[in-house]
Amino acid sequence: MNDRNCFDVLIVGAGPAGSCAARAAAEAGARVLMIEKRMKIGEPVQCAEFVPRLLTREVNIPSETIAQEVQGMVTFMPNGEILRKRTPGFILDRAGFDKALAMEAAKAGAKILTGTRAVSREGDRVKVLGPSGEYEIRSTISIGADGPGSVVGSWIGQKNRKYMHALQHTVSLKQPAEDTEVYFNRAYPGGYAWLFPKGEKANVGVGVLKELGGEARQALKIFKERIGDRIGEVFQITAGRIPVGGPLHSIDVDAGIMLVGDAAGHTHAITGGGIPQAVIGGGMAGRAAAACINGDKEAIETYFDQWRNRFGAMLDKAVKKREEMDAGWGERNLTRLLKRCWIAYGEYYDEA
Numbered sequence: 001m002n003d004r005n006c007f008d009v010l011i012v013g014a015g016p017a018g019s020c021a022a023r024a025a026a027e028a029g030a031r032v033l034m035i036e037k038r039m040k041i042g043e044p045v046q047c048a049e050f051v052p053r054l055l056t057r058e059v060n061i062p063s064e065t066i067a068q069e070v071q072g073m074v075t076f077m078p079n080g081e082i083l084r085k086r087t088p089g090f091i092l093d094r095a096g097f098d099k100a101l102a103m104e105a106a107k108a109g110a111k112i113l114t115g116t117r118a119v120s121r122e123g124d125r126v127k128v129l130g131p132s133g134e135y136e137i138r139s140t141i142s143i144g145a146d147g148p149g150s151v152v153g154s155w156i157g158q159k160n161r162k163y164m165h166a167l168q169h170t171v172s173l174k175q176p177a178e179d180t181e182v183y184f185n186r187a188y189p190g191g192y193a194w195l196f197p198k199g200e201k202a203n204v205g206v207g208v209l210k211e212l213g214g215e216a217r218q219a220l221k222i223f224k225e226r227i228g229d230r231i232g233e234v235f236q237i238t239a240g241r242i243p244v245g246g247p248l249h250s251i252d253v254d255a256g257i258m259l260v261g262d263a264a265g266h267t268h269a270i271t272g273g274g275i276p277q278a279v280i281g282g283g284m285a286g287r288a289a290a291a292c293i294n295g296d297k298e299a300i301e302t303y304f305d306q307w308r309n310r311f312g313a314m315l316d317k318a319v320k321k322r323e324e325m326d327a328g329w330g331e332r333n334l335t336r337l338l339k340r341c342w343i344a345y346g347e348y349y350d351e352a
């Protein structure tokens, strides 16, 4: 194996988690390689693209990657109740956002290979499949930032087991809107439908749980019929799995492996949102990887403690609410259950 294929830190996956990890590790002086199986970073987009405004405290969001600002979130309950809550944020151009984060990592010195997939691992050697065929990469630390069905997670026995299944159409929007919209109904079992405005377009989608009888295609058809007078032509279709089973054990000290973002189950089990945790956790993991290379033997455990301290309680609460929502989905008064389980209502935050 030549020097070209030896790195301090190998990062698998160039989503927000991977790029933030790569940047942080490279800035701290580590030799970093980030590999991405897709040919183009961020494409195709599998996201409704909302991030809270507060994320700007963690990461630069270039203005050209903001498709629209939003002021609030409107929740539509099954019984007809409507609640508007102030939740300032942005609907991103997610492909542009992911590319911008990867550029920052490259500027910090990380090497990036696209069209290159991690396949398997033996000791400190990871077999990858790139455009020129299969070869091995050696690294002291590996960071799994490879999304919901993480192959790196499988190397340390960690696997997301519960998913919300999502389907989304990006459509034309007849009248502009300034809020995100979230719709609950028995037609979207265990999940919700959304309309997130993007100027003259909108992301219109559903997320459902198969365990509760949800079928995303049917649910989206119903939702689009209900809002049919506001939307038109379909520009893009995306489907994806959102882990909603809660955080995994995201480190293996002996193996020198850390998991971040969706690979670590860091999505919110109720909303399905995961970009902020990917960005924040990615940075933590990247810094820990570099510290480990520089001789800090406890750095990997420190990463675990750091993300738990920062957003572990929030994720744990969401998992509890997910369990409550799934168990109660058959209840006659669905609105009452949903008020306890949806983040826009005070009841969500009450201690049981």
Ligand SMILES: Cc1cc2nc3c(=O)[nH]c(=O)nc-3n(C[C@H](O)[C@H](O)[C@H](O)COP(=O)(O)OP(=O)(O)OC[C@H]3O[C@@H](n4cnc5c(N)ncnc54)[C@H](O)[C@@H]3O)c2cc1C
Pocket (backbone or CB within 6 Å): 012, 013, 014, 015, 016, 017, 018, 035, 036, 037, 038, 042, 046, 047, 048, 049, 050, 051, 116, 117, 118, 119, 145, 146, 147, 148, 150, 151, 166, 167, 168, 205, 238, 239, 240, 241, 242, 260, 261, 262, 263, 267, 272, 273, 274, 275, 276, 278
């Ligand atoms: C339909 C939908 C809507 C969503 N809407 C929102 C939203 O509005 N707001 C929000 O905060 N979150 C949303 N999410 C969740 C959000 O998209 C994720 O939480 C976020 O992308 C996690 O970032 P990540 O870097 O961990 O993983 P990803 O963004 O999934 O990136 C993982 C990367 O790893 C690559 N990869 C996978 N396997 C390999 C391999 N073996 N080798 C090399 N590369 C590999 C993938 O190609 C991918 O580029 C949504 C998800 C879906 C599916």
